[in-house]
Amino acid sequence: MRQWNNARGSGTLFSVDLLDEDGSEIKGTFFKQDADKWFQILQEGQVYAFTGGKVKVANKKFSSFNAEYELTFDSSTQINPINDDSRIGSATYAFVKxxxxxxxxxxxxxxxxxxxxxxxxxxxxxxxxxxxxxxxxxxxxxxxxxxxxxxxxxxxxxxxxxxxxxxxxxxxxxxxxxxxxxxxxxxxxxxxxxxxxxxxxxxxxxxxxxxxxxxxxxxxxxVRNGGGGGSDDAAKKDISQRYTLQSITDGNLGNGEKPDWAVVKATISFIKLDGERLPWYTACPKEGCNKKVTETMEGAWQCEKCNQTHPECQRRYMLSMQISDNTGKAWVTAFNDQGVELLDNRTADELFQMKEEGNDAELEELFSEACFKTYMLTLRVKTDMYNDETRSRKTLQRLAPVDVKAECAALLDAIAKYN
Ligand SMILES: [Zn+2]
CATH class of the missing domain: 2.40.50.140 (Nucleic acid-binding proteins)
Structure with a gap:
């Protein structure tokens, strides 16, 4: 017995698979009060005579049979048990090895x-x-x-x-x-x-x-581990240890208590530069702190974590970017170390200077130069709630350029396994 909800209302339903003496099968469905009534009475394996109800064209999406039609029973339906009819077998199967x-x-x-x-x-x-x-x-x-x-x-x-x-x-x-x-x-x-x-x-x-x-x-x-889940090194050598952007979604990665990790081979297709938020934030300059700092009235920088005021701050990347592979695309956040690698080894402070000097064209070029390069990307995937909606947050943990020679070997290996 199941609950259903749609624009026309809600209620309970249950379905039965019926088999007759010819070995033909058909699905029958009961709704609401008819479902409540017959769910208690009907027993699997028992033979019944059914009268009353409607025949309709089967919706094969929801049926396990190849039957062209199915039945909907209603309040006019009469069902009477019949003593075991040996002409009717048990369910017929078309087993696949x-x-x-x-x-x-x-x-x-x-x-x-x-x-x-x-x-x-x-x-x-x-x-x-x-x-x-x-x-x-x-x-x-x-x-x-x-x-x-x-x-x-x-x-x-x-x-x-x-x-x-x-x-x-x-x-x-x-x-x-x-x-x-x-x-x-x-x-x-x-x-x-x-x-x-x-x-x-x-x-x-x-x-x-x-x-x-x-x-x-x-x-x-x-394939175990949802077609991925290998370490960075394993995933470089063995394609079956990688995820695709689609298999991250299909495998419901990030839905558990702990985040999931996935290695994908993907291309950076876009890095956000314009927008309400700069691609960096003002961070505490103290080694290992990295906490966001706020500017004081005097033009110094206050770190709440260190409880200190610093004359300077350090800008650190927080890039919002889109990556693509042959199965789809996804938004990924990259932080400072990966940002430096992606942006031609330039620090966020250097880019901040560029912007201060009005050098927007150079900044834009740097961002577009970083696109359309393919990497092995190690992602951390975790689902969280944002504005009452669940979303899959992906953060870039590591990246490595694709080693063409090793990649060819991995592809040949995958082809050999395929045969
Ligand atoms: Zn600090």
Whole structure:
């Protein structure tokens, strides 16, 4: 049972997957008071006669079936249980083996039967839209000696985890294939999960896993750590250890308690120079302090951290810049050390002098010269709240020019692995 909210109102709904004696399947949905009534009564595996309700064209985005139509039940619906009709089997599946996942297109909804090799604890995080999300990761294996990550979402993630323990054989009907981190699977609201389903594959997988299969070395089609997460050095050598700007978003980086780190190969596309804020701030000149200082009436600089007044201040960079890669773009903040590196080893004090002397053209040229260069960038990613909205804050921690020779070796290596 789920809650829905839209412009026309709100309420509860739940869906059933129906199977008849021809082996045809169709989805049926109950809303509001009909949902409240029938959710209590209907039982999985029981045969019923349904009368009343409407037929409509299926919205395949929300359905785990390929059926062209689906049913909406309403207050006119009558449902009567029938003694077990042996002509009706249990759910039909079109299982896809795990070693076929890499060849399939992303976003396909499919059925999988596999052994649950391991299970992670239920985890909660806040989405970019500020919504509380529940997830639980499973690692599935099958007798093709392939393993894949499957993420359960929502109620399926929150539900008691004991059904996943002891390496059960589970049929997953209507799960979605994603190309996040190589290949991975995700549950949908309409997905159904059955432990030890009544199909021949169950016994085959059980026998395989218990005999020797469990100790096999598996080829994983899911890249661990969300397709990145490597150290700077590892990421330079191995492309799979890097993130892209899109995979930072897809992987929900920065949503945990601690910030996440990501190495990306990206191009500086824009550094903000005009605007309400200068690209530097006035900092305390005392070694290691770096605190923002304010000018006193006498023209000196007051540091609240050191509790001292200094005759001079030091300007330090705080650059707001846009970076781009082949998957998208992102705003990143760069502080002083990285700013000096980006801006031709000029200090913020030098640039301040330029501006004081009215040398705006030189300043602008320096900023545009810094653009359209590609670097290996190490970013710190953390989601925070700003004006009641969540946003992903990315700060540049380190940068290195792309070493062309090493990059060619990394690309050749990636191509070899791809084959
Ligand atoms: Zn200070």
């Amino acid at each position: 795990l070693n076929e996942m890499e060849a399939l297109e992303a976003n396909k909804v499919l059925d999988v039967i596999a052994v649950v090799k391991s299970v992670e604890d239920h985890a909660q995080f806040v989405s970019r839209a500020g919504k509380q999300l529940d997830k639980r990761n499973l690692i599935l294996v099958d007798d093709t000696c392939t393993e894949i990550n499957l993420t359960l979402w929502g109620d399926m993630a929150k539900a008691d985890g004991s059904r996943w323990e002891g390496n059960p054989v589970v049929a997953f009907k209507g799960v979605k294939l994603s190309d996040f981190s190589g290949r991975s699977l995700n549950s949908l609201n309409a997905s159904t999960l059955v432990n030890d389903p009544d199909v021949p594959e169950t016994a085959d997988l059980r026998a395989w896993f218990d005999a020797a299969g469990g100790g096999s070395s598996f080829k994983s089609v899911t």
